[in-house]
Amino acid sequence: MIWLFILIPIILVAGIAIYLEKKSGMTPPDLTEQAMKIDEADKNNNVYKNSGGS
Secondary structure (H helix, E strand, O other): OHHHHHHHHHHHHHHHHHHHHHHHOOOOOOHHHHHHHHHHHHHHHHHHHOOOOO
16 A cells, blocks of 8 residues: 555656647757757857967
8 A cells, every 4th residue: 555655646747748748849949049059159169269379
């Protein structure tokens, strides 16, 4: 009987997690936004490389 107190919450949480995962689903990445972030990171990298110094 005690196993019900352990098993029922696990089943409930697993069911809710599966439902929310199927509801939200996976979406493909936005390639334009990703390309802009890569370009911005590349520009920042070039600024630090060309900043001079000793």
